[in-house]
Amino acid sequence: MSIETIDLEKFEEGAENIYEAVVLVSKRARQINDEMKMELSQRLEPVIAKETEDDTIMNQDKLNISLDFEKRRKPTIQAITEKATDKLNFRYRDTD
Numbered sequence: 001m002s003i004e005t006i007d008l009e010k011f012e013e014g015a016e017n018i019y020e021a022v023v024l025v026s027k028r029a030r031q032i033n034d035e036m037k038m039e040l041s042q043r044l045e046p047v048i049a050k051e052t053e054d055d056t057i058m059n060q061d062k063l064n065i066s067l068d069f070e071k072r073r074k075p076t077i078q079a080i081t082e083k084a085t086d087k088l089n090f091r092y093r094d095t096d
Contacts, residue, residue, distance in 0.1 A: 010084065024090055025079045032075035040069055 008018060015021040047061045073081075082088040 006080065006084075011080075014083075014086070021083065024088070025076070025083050028079040028082060028088055029075040032078050036069065036072070036075065040065070 012018045012021050015024060043065050044062065047065070079088070
């Protein structure tokens, strides 16, 4: 696994400072992670509901689903990529 470096000046673009950019990306990563958890639950639900005596077939289905999720990019990397390509929009909460 190779490590990619991030240009901090580019990462900070669009935010007040580096700390705000980190918080922004971390919140987006949390959203992506929650979406992935919901999708995993929805995909496993029918498999778990159909579990019978022949667990080898069901286990293979569960394995295929889990392998599909393991191949995906990590939520943190997805959020950083969204921020770097300006696909991540945010707004400040009104204090009024």
